[in-house]
Structures are given as C-alpha cells and as structure tokens.
Amino acid sequence: MNGLRVTSLLVATMLTGLVAGVYAIYANAFMPGLAKTDDKTFISAFTAVDRAIVNPLFLGLGFFGALVFTALAGLLGLKEKSLPWIAVAFVLTLIGIIVTMAVNVPLNDAMKAAGDPNTIDVHAVRAAFDESKWRTYNLVRTWTQIGSFALLGWALYLTGKSAAQP
Structure with a gap:
C-alpha cells in the first residue's frame, strides 16, 4: 500500500x-504573442490551438x-502527515478546473x-471573446495549479522524510 500511496502522490x-x-x-507566451496579431490571425490561431488541446x-x-x-494520494494517505497538504492541493486543483469550465x-x-474566420466579422468575434477576462482567469488557474504543485511537492518531501525515519 505504501508503494501505491507514494506512486499516486508522485503522479x-x-x-x-x-x-x-x-x-x-x-x-x-501564447496569449501575449497573440495579442500582437490582427483579429483574423488571433481567432484562427487561438481556435486551432484550442481544438488541438482538447484531446484525451x-x-x-x-x-x-x-x-x-x-x-487517490489523499485517500491512500489518510493517516499521513502529508494529508493536509494533499487536501489543500486537491482543493486548489478543483478550483482551477471549475474556473476553466466556468470561464475559459x-x-x-x-x-x-462563431465560424470560419474567413467568413465572419473577426473584429466583433474577438471583441466578444473578451481577452482581458480570459487572461485574468487563466492567471487564476495558473496560480492555483502552481500552488497545488508546490503543496504536492511538500507532501512528497514529508512522505520521504517519514519513510527515512526509523
């Protein structure tokens, strides 16, 4: 069970x-780069990347x-010192998913x-997209994931420290 707990935490x-x-x-990189493009390029590139990232x-x-x-790491480590860190990491990851699904x-x-950038009013579509809102909420999910990553790293450290003690 210990091996599965550590493996799930590592994964x-x-x-x-x-x-x-x-x-x-x-x-x-991606959004600042696209911000410098014309409307048609922005819509074409953004939608192409969005379609590509939606994959299994x-x-x-x-x-x-x-x-x-x-x-899984939290459930397998219910009696471990790392559990509070894993629990907060779970909540932060969940917040990131909720923000993604609700906003981005x-x-x-x-x-x-909106359709093919060759046949739509690209200026109106880009304006309706609200880049500022998308970027703001992307930062929220970025920082929740970075926080979760840091907490899981700390949980790994605690797990290793516990394993090293006699």
Missing part, C-alpha cells in the same frame, strides 16, 4: 506540474488526471462557434 505532482506549465505558457491525453491524463491522482471553456467555445 499527482507530475500531472499537476504539467497542467500548471500549460497554463503558464498560455499566460507568458491532455484532458484525461493531465487536466482531470491531476485531480484524480491527488484524490465557454469563451473558447463561443469563439469556435
């Missing part, structure tokens, strides 16, 4: 770090997998539903 930490990294790349590997393993493995995904979907 939760890695997946959480992966998701934090994806959000951070959006915040630090990222959604199933990374996005939801981080939450599932964090829950609806904005993404509305832009995709």
Whole structure:
C-alpha cells in the first residue's frame, strides 16, 4: 500500500506540474504573442490551438488526471502527515478546473462557434471573446495549479522524510 500511496502522490505532482506549465505558457507566451496579431490571425490561431488541446491525453491524463491522482494520494494517505497538504492541493486543483469550465471553456467555445474566420466579422468575434477576462482567469488557474504543485511537492518531501525515519 505504501508503494501505491507514494506512486499516486508522485503522479499527482507530475500531472499537476504539467497542467500548471500549460497554463503558464498560455499566460507568458501564447496569449501575449497573440495579442500582437490582427483579429483574423488571433481567432484562427487561438481556435486551432484550442481544438488541438482538447484531446484525451491532455484532458484525461493531465487536466482531470491531476485531480484524480491527488484524490487517490489523499485517500491512500489518510493517516499521513502529508494529508493536509494533499487536501489543500486537491482543493486548489478543483478550483482551477471549475474556473476553466466556468470561464475559459465557454469563451473558447463561443469563439469556435462563431465560424470560419474567413467568413465572419473577426473584429466583433474577438471583441466578444473578451481577452482581458480570459487572461485574468487563466492567471487564476495558473496560480492555483502552481500552488497545488508546490503543496504536492511538500507532501512528497514529508512522505520521504517519514519513510527515512526509523
């Protein structure tokens, strides 16, 4: 059971770090780069990336997998000193998922539903997208995931420290 507990905590930490990294790349490179483009390029590039990231590997393993493995690590470590850290990490990851599903995904979907950038009013669609709102909530989910990653890292440290004690 100890091996499964440690493995689930390690996987939760890695997946959480992966998701934090994806959000951070959006915040630090992707969205600032797109902000400098014309409306048609913005819509074309953003929707292409959004369609590409909605895949089983990222959604199933990374996005939801981080939450599932964090829950599993907590359940398997109910009597461990690391449990409070894992529990808060779970809550932060859940907040990130809720923000994504409540804010970012609806904005993404509305832009995709507008249609082909060659046939729509790209200026109106980009304005309706509300880049500022999307970026603000992306920062929220970025920081919740970074916090979760840090807490899971601390939980791993505590787990290793407990294992090393006689």
